[in-house]
Amino acid sequence: MDTRFTKILKLMVVSGLFTTFLFSQTMWDNGSMDFNYGNFVPSSSWGVNGSIIPDGVGEGAGGFMATSNDSSTLVAMGYQTTMVDSSLIGDLFLVTVRDSGLINTRSYTINPIANLATALLWLPHVSGDFLMEVISGNISTDSLMNMNIRIATTGTITVSQISETDLGVSFQGVLFDPTTFETFVIANGAVALENSLPTPDYIAGGVNFDFNGSSFDGSGNFNPLLDDAGSGGVTTYDGDTLNYSLLSFHSQGPDDFDIFGLTVRTLEPLTSGTVNIAAPGTVSTYPQAQAFYLQNGSLADLYLLLQNPSMETLGSLSTTDIYGAISGQVTFTRSTFNWDGTFSGQLVAMGPIPVIIPLTNGEFNLTLQPYVGVTDETVVAPNTFTLGANYPNPFNPSTRIPFNLPEGGKIRLEIFDLAGRSVETLLNGVVSAGQHSVNWQPTAIASGVYLVRLTQGTQTSSRKLMFLK
16 A cells, blocks of 8 residues: 555656656657666576567667757667467556756756756556557656656756757666655666657558458557557567558457458568469569458467567467468558558468468558657658668668659768778668669678768768677
8 A cells, every 4th residue: 555655655656757757859769778676696687679660569669859938858668578368467667857958968966855857766566558558659748647657866867969850868876766765776878869760650440351250350550558459560670671561450358359460571671563363382583561450369479460460470479370371362542641452362271271362352541640659750861872771770670761863873881990990881872763772681780870871973872780799
């Protein structure tokens, strides 16, 4: 039961958090957060890499810079989740800084009595519902008052790098749990955030198709924790392959889901076209598509597919009622804010009796929607010379480096260390106009910060990359 002291502390934190989120914001939507805690066991490290998005499960990191008339606020957050008895449980960590001026490269002392808005907060074992509230920015007072909380009583937060595109923060301190009176030592805290992704993620919309005479409808906000149906899409890199994946589900009960997944795999970014569906396990000329449908899946199955919406995940699911597409076509158009298309094909039961069932009248319509915690994606027109942000960053073992060329010609894409020494040349030759990307998988180099430089004629653009072994 909460003591009077605990309730007062929670009320202070509630007020501080609400004030923090009520600003105009510049977002960082991708990055990482790592630190050591507890008894300083070397392997006891809590780390996240990913994007803060409302449909995000698994792990993620993100943040924003907010300004008002008389102050600036910096917020970085990281989370990771796990399944416990078919329920999603998460740990959430917040780093917040409030300054009466601009937040630049300097250190800030943690003093919850003098300034609650400069703080380290650890919220352990929160429910999936509350985690989604924080990530999406829709926090209720009741949720905050009922949460378990650990707040730093001493420590420092150092802003080491901050700009329109990058944010670096380090932190350390001693956290106090007012309910159990335990203390937790936080050390080696590091935040690295980047404000753009190479391609947009799509979080809402609808997927419809006819399957064996029955219509499947997964339309709605793509969030399994808040609704019983949802559809959404995400863009990921897998080695040299760029994957446009969408997932849709419909709940038949608390632990009973029908789930449909569709992925278009390419070697270069696509905006429109018709792609053939490849049978499971076949190697085909790219681009290619893959599709699957499963019935009576558990919440744990949905959790795994949300982390990796691909055919490779099917072998790890609890349900055996799975159908994989062996042929068909996907036709789509993809723009800055929309991803639409149609599809059809032949599904075969992945079991002892290979029953073939037609998949017809397939249609999907996904829309990128604004939400707290993620900036609108910066999409660069093909007529501009631009070196895009690599993804992921920091990275291990590889990262994708996108760039745009207004006209074809000889270019040079090269990696340097911070001393200016050339590490590796990724491209040195003639490249056509348009959007391109290169995968870099370094070998025999140390962890650290490196520079990638793109040169075409008199034009040069550089970016920082962080390699972590």
